[in-house]
Amino acid sequence: MEQCLLNKQIILGVTGGIAAYKSADLVRRLRDAGAVVRVVMTENAKQFITPLTMQAVSGNPVHDDLFDLQAEAAMGHIELGKWADVILIAPASADCMARLLRGEANDLLTTLCLVTSAPIALAPAMNQGMWKNTATQENAQALRAKGIHIFGPGEGSQACGDTGYGRMLEPVELVDAVAALFQTGSLSGKRVIITAGPTHEAIDPVRFITNASSGKMGYAIAEAAIAAGAHVTLISGPVSIATPSHVIKMAVTTAQDMFDAVMSRIAECDIFFSVAAVGDYRCRTVATQKIAKTAASVTLELERNPDIVAGVGALVKRPFIVGFAAETENVLVNARKKLMNKKLDMIVANEVAVGMGGDDNAVTVLWGEQQVEFAKMAKQKLARKLIELVGDAIA
Ligand code: C5P
Numbered sequence: 001m002e003q004c005l006l007n008k009q010i011i012l013g014v015t016g017g018i019a020a021y022k023s024a025d026l027v028r029r030l031r032d033a034g035a036v037v038r039v040v041m042t043e044n045a046k047q048f049i050t051p052l053t054m055q056a057v058s059g060n061p062v063h064d065d066l067f068d069l070q071a072e073a074a075m076g077h078i079e080l081g082k083w084a085d086v087i088l089i090a091p092a093s094a095d096c097m098a099r100l101l102r103g104e105a106n107d108l109l110t111t112l113c114l115v116t117s118a119p120i121a122l123a124p125a126m127n128q129g130m131w132k133n134t135a136t137q138e139n140a141q142a143l144r145a146k147g148i149h150i151f152g153p154g155e156g157s158q159a160c161g162d163t164g165y166g167r168m169l170e171p172v173e174l175v176d177a178v179a180a181l182f183q184t185g186s187l188s189g190k191r192v193i194i195t196a197g198p199t200h201e202a203i204d205p206v207r208f209i210t211n212a213s214s215g216k217m218g219y220a221i222a223e224a225a226i227a228a229g230a231h232v233t234l235i236s237g238p239v240s241i242a243t244p245s246h247v248i249k250m251a252v253t254t255a256q257d258m259f260d261a262v263m264s265r266i267a268e269c270d271i272f273f274s275v276a277a278v279g280d281y282r283c284r285t286v287a288t289q290k291i292a293k294t295a296a297s298v299t300l301e302l303e304r305n306p307d308i309v310a311g312v313g314a315l316v317k318r319p320f321i322v323g324f325a326a327e328t329e330n331v332l333v334n335a336r337k338k339l340m341n342k343k344l345d346m347i348v349a350n351e352v353a354v355g356m357g358g359d360d361n362a363v364t365v366l367w368g369e370q371q372v373e374f375a376k377m378a379k380q381k382l383a384r385k386l387i388e389l390v391g392d393a394i395a
Helices: 018-032 051-058 069-074 077-083 094-102 108-115 128-132 134-145 171-181 216-227 255-268 308-313 331-341 379-394
Strands: 009-014 036-041 086-092 120-124 154-157 163-167 191-196 231-236 248-251 271-274 281-283 302-304 320-327 346-351 360-367 370-378
Touching: 009 018, 009 077, 009 108, 018 036, 018 051, 018 086, 018 171, 036 051, 036 077, 036 108, 077 108, 086 094, 086 108, 086 171, 094 108, 094 120, 094 134, 120 134, 120 171, 128 134, 128 163, 191 216, 191 255, 216 231, 216 271, 216 379, 231 255, 255 308, 271 308, 308 320, 320 331, 320 379, 331 346, 331 360, 346 379, 360 379, 370 379
Parallel strands: 009 036, 009 086, 086 120, 191 231, 191 271, 231 248, 271 320, 320 346
Antiparallel strands: 154 163, 281 302, 346 360, 360 370
């Protein structure tokens, strides 16, 4: 279950309550589960635990002021609210719950809760009498009705000496509860192969033919598949981006290398994402020495490379196959032809000018008689949506 948190971007809101001393451990455990955590503290929270502690355990600057010029310049509150995959407030005080319910925006944390479209979860922590109070109970009920998740509180002895409901859930329980929010559309246990990046086709020992693919889309899909519980093999051409954790990476150079790597693993594969921009042609002969610039012109004779995804499509025992089509014109018509000709189960089509090499992409996904459009968004976010779609399609 913890795998669900891999690379999830979590805002941990900390409000004023003695349970805030446990928030540092919570950050550590969220990070151990692979999440990226940014801490937002209210003024009262700082009475119980220092921003320095939270900064040290989260590895990110602590956000605490709506009107801090420097913080706004680095990551403004709107950007921060959009950055979050989930906002977890732990501990959540009775006051914080009341302010959230009223939609107040009088500090950074409540403002972020208004900005975000991500799920919000609260781990209430307060004296048992405060929790039992009808005002707090009614607030909790109304927050739930608005779709805000409320984790706990637990029962037991309290810092003030009372016993009853009001203890913040333990960090390990909260990690599980947050992970459960991301469990839908899971590829749990599925074996996924992804090709990504460009290929290099040698001309001579120092020159090669390649293309503008950055590998970002394929790597984002690898991350999203891991987070959805899949076992991922990433067969990648030469790129300059970091390999996501928990991925088995096979580095290849040419289209033929990539073809061989895919075919060596494809028997143990449930879902194949062909994201790589594979070179369609290679030099018929590769010069063994660097070609000198003596001639006025040079002619390179090119021959076809194998079509990897079509090769997978032709197999008798085949995985669910997702192809990609980066087109400069007639995007949907061309994509539909590729869906049929290469015997794909699904194709993700985009315009070259929108997606290739950049951080964002806008795509249309076609499968069977169905079609879904995703407006321009970060490749990481798009990857999660594609994984969700594939999860539904194979269910
Ligand atoms: O034909 P085109 O290159 O536009 O098709 C795109 C799809 O085919 C992508 O999924 C790409 O990864 C795959 N492809 C391949 N081997 C090739 C060429 C393309 O797997 N040689």
